[in-house]
Amino acid sequence: MSQDKIIAVMGATGAQGGGLVRAILNDKQGGFTARAITRNVNSDKAKALAKMGAEVVQADVNDEESIRKAFEGAYGAYCVTFYWEHFSPEKELAHAKNMAQAAKQAGVKHVIWSTLEDMRKWVPLSDNRMPTLMGKYKVPHFDAKGEANKFFTDLGLPVTLLNTSFYWDNMIYFGMGPKKGPDGKLAITFPMGDKKLPAMAAEDIGKCAYGIFKRGQEFIGKTVGISGEFLTGAQMAAQLSEVLGQEIEYNAVSPEVYRSFGFPGAEDLGNMFQVKRDFEKEYCAERDLNLSRSLNPELLTFHKWAEKYEDRIPLE
Numbered sequence: 338m339s340q341d342k343i344i345a346v347m348g349a350t351g352a353q354g355g356g357l358v359r360a361i362l363n364d365k366q367g368g369f370t371a372r373a374i375t376r377n378v379n380s381d382k383a384k385a386l387a388k389m390g391a392e393v394v395q396a397d398v399n400d401e402e403s404i405r406k407a408f409e410g411a412y413g414a415y416c417v418t419f420y421w422e423h424f425s426p427e428k429e430l431a432h433a434k435n436m437a438q439a440a441k442q443a444g445v446k447h448v449i450w451s452t453l454e455d456m457r458k459w460v461p462l463s464d465n466r467m468p469t470l471m472g473k474y475k476v477p478h479f480d481a482k483g484e485a486n487k488f489f490t491d492l493g494l495p496v497t498l499l500n501t502s503f504y505w506d507n508m509i510y511f512g513m514g515p516k517k518g519p520d521g522k523l524a525i526t527f528p529m530g531d532k533k534l535p536a537m538a539a540e541d542i543g544k545c546a547y548g549i550f551k552r553g554q555e556f557i558g559k560t561v562g563i564s565g566e567f568l569t570g571a572q573m574a575a576q577l578s579e580v581l582g583q584e585i586e587y588n589a590v591s592p593e594v595y596r597s598f599g600f601p602g603a604e605d606l607g608n609m610f611q612v613k614r615d616f617e618k619e620y621c622a623e624r625d626l627n628l629s630r631s632l633n634p635e636l637l638t639f640h641k642w643a644e645k646y647e648d649r650i651p652l653e
């Protein structure tokens with residue numbers, strides 16, 4: 338029987354978990370093996386992971402007992418929540434709690450919790466520069482993840498709190514790519530003014546997480562912030578123009594305008610960008626580019642990411 342240590346991966350058919358599963362499976366001599374957790378073991382994505390060599394098991398983050406079973410016998414567990422499936426910070430808190438308790442019961446030796454900062458530490462609810470959302474959040478999909486850190490730490494789990502970064506892939510899958518304005522010119526739109534946005538290739542999150550599992554003990558009980566590069570909107574637009582071979586501008590709207598765009602989550606994201614803009618120094622300081630590269634030597638820069646995914650970036 339293989340002596341490889343099992344890493345149980347939540348969201349294995351998704352961006353973060355998928356990156357981790359592939360990183361584990363691509364490193365045959367690494368001493369680890371991947372257990373991919375999915376709600377549907379018969380989906381095409383789940384079958385593709387099985388074909389690559391992952392053990393694929395069924396569980397649902399709503400069901401703690403199913404997660405406990407999926408974590409049983411694993412050395413490591415990668416825990417991530419799925420905010421954009423339900424837009425509910427309360428569900429995100431409940432899901433994080435389920436995973437933390439399941440990891441405790443299963444006796445997992447190293448847990449990575451994919452989290453983000455509770456932005457209320459920078460902008461308390463009393464701060465009127467941005468609206469309070471859902472009664473008690475400034476940036477619901479950040480605040481709830483940060484608040485959920487306590488479920489992992491209070492249980493005394495051997496946990497690494499992993500502060501991730503904005504995915505450049507949002508330009509492909511989240512409607513944030515170049516769009517034509519009223520003047521007919523293509524532009525990317527962010528309410529960041531001239532401030533830098535820490536971001537990365539989604540795939541690199543899993544690769545960095547694998548680096549953390551490999552180095553193990555060094556990161557247990559630690560908070561680690563990862564990113565690929567810090568760039569302004571103007572810098573991203575200039576690099577996109579170069580790679581795509583056509584002029585892309587940067588449309589620096591105000592956070593108020595961004596919040597009013599009306600798509601689901603627009604207010605949450607408008608507030609998020611505003612905190613990243615107003616606390617650029619503090620927010621960047623929590624992400625370490627050198628450490629990210631040492632965890633994942635293949636870490637992509639924005640330029641390399643754009644070259645790699647050039648054909649997938651939709652141009653309206």
Ligand SMILES: NC(=O)c1ccc[n+]([C@@H]2O[C@H](COP(=O)([O-])OP(=O)(O)OC[C@H]3O[C@@H](n4cnc5c(N)ncnc54)[C@H](OP(=O)(O)O)[C@@H]3O)[C@@H](O)[C@H]2O)c1
Pocket residue numbers: 347348349350351352353354374375376377380383396397398399417418419420421422478501502503504505507511
């Ligand atoms: N977009 C960004 O820039 C960004 C940046 C940092 C952090 N995040 C955070 O990343 C998280 C999402 O991670 P991701 O991007 O890797 O997700 P993703 O690509 O959307 O994939 C999520 C996967 O989760 C699984 N899933 C969904 N509901 C589930 C449930 N009830 N039980 C078990 N599995 C479930 C699904 O797998 P099956 O269908 O196979 O079950 C799906 O493939 C969000 O919380 C978001 O806030 C996003």
